[in-house]
Amino acid sequence: MNGHFVVMYSGNMGVVHEFPTILSAARALQNRRDVMFLFVGEGARKRWLIDEVRRERLENIRFCPYQPLGSLSESLGAADMHLISMKNNVEGLLVPSKLYGILAAGRPTVLVGPEHNEVARTLTDSRCGWVVPPGRPEALADRIETLLVRPDVARAMGMRARRHYEAACSRERGTSEVADIIEAAGRRR
DSSP states (O other): OTTOEEEEEESOOOTTSOOHHHHHHHHHTTTOTTEEEEEESOOTTHHHHHHHHHHHTOTTEEEEOOOOGGGHHHHHHTOSEEEEEOOGGGTTTOOOTHHHHHHHHTOOEEEESOSSSHHHHHHHHTTSEEEEOTTOHHHHHHHHHHHHHOHHHHHHHHHHHHHHIIIIISHHHHHHHHHHHHHHHHHHO
16 A cells, blocks of 8 residues: 555454554554554444544554455455454454454454454464554554564465465365265264
8 A cells, every 4th residue: 555564454343342552553653654554444433443543643544444345355455464353351252253354365463352262362373463462552563563574474474374264264164164064964864
């Protein structure tokens, strides 16, 4: 995006997502003219986010509406890294499905949220992203800068993300697993 390192949050901007940490990281990186935060989507907290960005005069944040499903892969592929967020108090109640599209796009991801959940395990086990606890904007800014100055690390994480998607999350894999379950149920009859 115009020569920027794009940090994308794509999807629902809801009440269960952790945005103050992301905004504080954007504030910390505001002097980096090569970093752009892009929020794509809608949701109950979007108006609050826009108001906060205006109030704080954060010039490194942009907003776009939801993208049509047919262009989702292009939208997700436009990012250099992705953000997923969730508040600590929703651990065990929320599994952000955006992870699978991000993995398919082959991009590194940072979860701003609790360390013990499916998304955190996937990012950590497949080595395609990191987890930053809510309230640690300096850690998020550090992860962004690491990927910015180490494109080899970003590329390797993205490749591992895509490999994990193909091995564990692809439509072919899911279809095969469902077929196996149906066949097993039929044999038990």
